[in-house]
Amino acid sequence: MKARLLAAARGDAPFDLLLAGATLVDVATGELRPADVGIVGDRIASVHARGARRDAAEVLELPGRFLAPGFIDSHMHVESSLVPPAEYAAAVLPAGTTTILWDPHELANVCGIAGVEWAREASRGLPLRVLLMAPSCVPSAPGLEVAGAQFDAPEIAELLAWPEMTGLAEVMDMASVIAGEPRMAAILDAAAASGKRINGHARGLSGSALQAFCAAGITSDHEIVSGEDLLEKLRAGLTVELRGSHDSVLPGAMAALSTLPALPPTLVICTDDVLPDELLAKGGMRDTLARLVARGMPPVAAIRCATLHAALRLGRSDIGILAPGRIADVAVLSDLPGMAVEGCIASGRVVAWNGAMRVPLPRGTDGLRGTMKLAPLPPEAFLPRVKGVPEGEALLPVVLGTRFTSLGSARVVVRSGVASLPAGLSLLAVIHRHGRADPTPAIGLVEGWGEIRGAIATSLAHDSHNLLVFGRDPADMAAAANAVIGADGGMAVARGGTVTALLPLPIAGLLSDAPLADTAAALARVRAAAGEVMDWLPPHRVFRGLTGASLACNPGPRVTDRGIADGATRVLLDPAAPLAAE
Numbered sequence: 045m046k047a048r049l050l051a052a053a054r055g056d057a058p059f060d061l062l063l064a065g066a067t068l069v070d071v072a073t074g075e076l077r078p079a080d081v082g083i084v085g086d087r088i089a090s091v092h093a094r095g096a097r098r099d100a101a102e103v104l105e106l107p108g109r110f111l112a113p114g115f116i117d118s119h120m121h122v123e124s125s126l127v128p129p130a131e132y133a134a135a136v137l138p139a140g141t142t143t144i145l146w147d148p149h150e151l152a153n154v155c156g157i158a159g160v161e162w163a164r165e166a167s168r169g170l171p172l173r174v175l176l177m178a179p180s181c182v183p184s185a186p187g188l189e190v191a192g193a194q195f196d197a198p199e200i201a202e203l204l205a206w207p208e209m210t211g212l213a214e215v216m217d218m219a220s221v222i223a224g225e226p227r228m229a230a231i232l233d234a235a236a237a238s239g240k241r242i243n244g245h246a247r248g249l250s251g252s253a254l255q256a257f258c259a260a261g262i263t264s265d266h267e268i269v270s271g272e273d274l275l276e277k278l279r280a281g282l283t284v285e286l287r288g289s290h291d292s293v294l295p296g297a298m299a300a301l302s303t304l305p306a307l308p309p310t311l312v313i314c315t316d317d318v319l320p321d322e323l324l325a326k327g328g329m330r331d332t333l334a335r336l337v338a339r340g341m342p343p344v345a346a347i348r349c350a351t352l353h354a355a356l357r358l359g360r361s362d363i364g365i366l367a368p369g370r371i372a373d374v375a376v377l378s379d380l381p382g383m384a385v386e387g388c389i390a391s392g393r394v395v396a397w398n399g400a401m402r403v404p405l406p407r408g409t410d411g412l413r414g415t416m417k418l419a420p421l422p423p424e425a426f427l428p429r430v431k432g433v434p435e436g437e438a439l440l441p442v443v444l445g446t447r448f449t450s451l452g453s454a455r456v457v458v459r460s461g462v463a464s465l466p467a468g469l470s471l472l473a474v475i476h477r478h479g480r481a482d483p484t485p486a487i488g489l490v491e492g493w494g495e496i497r498g499a500i501a502t503s504l505a506h507d508s509h510n511l512l513v514f515g516r517d518p519a520d521m522a523a524a525a526n527a528v529i530g531a532d533g534g535m536a537v538a539r540g541g542t543v544t545a546l547l548p549l550p551i552a553g554l555l556s557d558a559p560l561a562d563t564a565a566a567l568a569r570v571r572a573a574a575g576e577v578m579d580w581l582p583p584h585r586v587f588r589g590l591t592g593a594s595l596a597c598n599p600g601p602r603v604t605d606r607g608i609a610d611g612a613t614r615v616l617l618d619p620a621a622p623l624a625a626e
Contacts, residue, residue, distance in 0.1 A: 052089040062100035069112040071352040086391035114142025114373030115329040116354035119285040123150035124317035133172035138396035139327025140375030140385040147213035149179035156193030177213035178203035184216040184507040185596035188609035191508035192478035197230035204238035211241035216597040271300030287316040288332025292583035313350040321564040334383040412552040417479035423518035438622040447584040449600035475511040476605040488603035488619040498539030498577030499524040503553035537573035545573035
């Protein structure tokens with residue numbers, strides 16, 4: 045192949061495929077220049093003057109089009125799209141994404157090493173390049189939650205020895221990193237010994253805490269919350285993975301970037317989490333890039349962040365640029381500012397055109413079933429009981445807020461040991477579902493979600509993926525929870541004691557085994573039904589926020605299967621135990 049590649053580059057042999065008449069997006073120089081691209085096998089043989097050569101087995105005439113390197117999604121979780129890798133590939137390849145860095149920590153938190161093995165095997169043979177990351181935080185906050193497995197240094201060393209593993213995935217247990225806690229220090233040492241990169245999750249870190257986090261050897265972050273946060277992370281030497289899943293952050297991020305003399309090479313782009321209906325309609329990375337351009341980022345700069353910068357971060361000189369000798373991953377765009385992708389070439393093959401796949405994809409979805417290790421729950425299981433107070437009043441802890449939380453309190457009336465729910469508050473019950481701990485629901489009072497007029501249950505609940513149930517009425521909460529249990533995982537909405545929408549997710553309680561379009565339609569029905577029982581208040585009180593309500597590694601109190609946990613202070617409260625009087 046190398047001899048044939050060189051012969052074609054010299055002009056002594058024809059190309060297999062010639063892309064002719066287009067404008068090249070040169071991410072090395074920032075130019076838009078007329079050029080043709082000749083491909084042999086999976087490699088680019090030549091990038092030369094438009095019309096200089098016509099010798100090729102196949103010529104694609106592309107006047108008015110732009111040729112960009114295939115997009116690289118620098119941090120994401122396939123599980124967030126609720127479909128297996130093949131279904132995900134069928135959605136993003138037509139939208140120009142040719143490489144993803146997948147952190148399968150959702151599967152790992154449910155199924156351990158077996159979950160990561162499933163991710164590896166399910167990615168084989170796809171035209172989408174799937175680069176795996178070793179999940180670092182299983183669970184994300186040990187002692188504050190119980191997941192389906194636990195990874196310590198030996199498991200991390202085992203995973204990083206796999207050739208498919210490109211590094212340690214986002215390190216989320218920030219408090220343990222900063223404190224130098226022995227378990228996390230051993231995990232970081234194992235990653236350092238592997239010689240592979242260590243990715244971070246530095247939500248809310250600033251000042252000395254951020255400096256300590258970086259000093260531990262962590263070199264990236266995607267948890268940007270503001271423009272100033274973005275600049276501080278860049279100044280700390282982190283590669284910032286600017287993500288599309290938190291659109292409200294992008295205007296501030298763009299304003300901050302505009303103050304810099306140049307766009308840093310340590311800025312890359314990622315999607316992080318994309319729900320299936322959004323993925324189907326918008327295409328993932330393509331949509332993120334279009335939104336960045338709409339907010340003022342020059343199109344070539346946006347593409348450079350999503351290609352060349354990402355490849356530099358990976359240490360990969362063979363992708364991220366259209367140049368001789370590089371892998372022929374090409375996004376063909378009909379509109380550059382709008383990031384309208386017409387076609388996609390992956391490793392030299394035309395794999396998608398006009399929104400449709402041109403090549404078959406393997407679709408095996410066996411394995412990882414039976415992970416909802418719970419019996420049906422009666423309504424009585426969702427009563428907010430108060431310890432030590434059979435009658436009278438009690439002061440109970442309350443989680444205030446949704447994405448950004450704080451600890452408050454509420455005085456409640458207690459009858460027969462059960463609290464009467466005050467106006468403005470709702471219940472969040474978290475039930476351990478993995479068979480490794482007591483499954484008695486931990487029921488916390490929450491404020492900020494509004495007064496829920498029914499119940500919403502989900503087994504997709506970052507990152508330990510225990511069963512979350514939001515509601516006020518125990519009958520509704522039981523109906524939604526039991527629908528999810530009966531479906532072997534998923535999301536359900538109930539109102540008036542009746543289930544009004546259900547999305548089954550039988551693969552690890554996280555993924556559907558249906559086609560993406562069917563999964564997207566089912567999720568849309570669940571989202572619509574959820575809107576009937578809950579009032580949304582963007583940007584934080586949104587449907588997407590439900591699945592992150594128990595993310596225990598983040599600062600601030602969260603309800604987990606163990607109680608009310610704070611990832612910053614490591615304090616764990618019993619939500620049923622009255623607080624001391626003020």
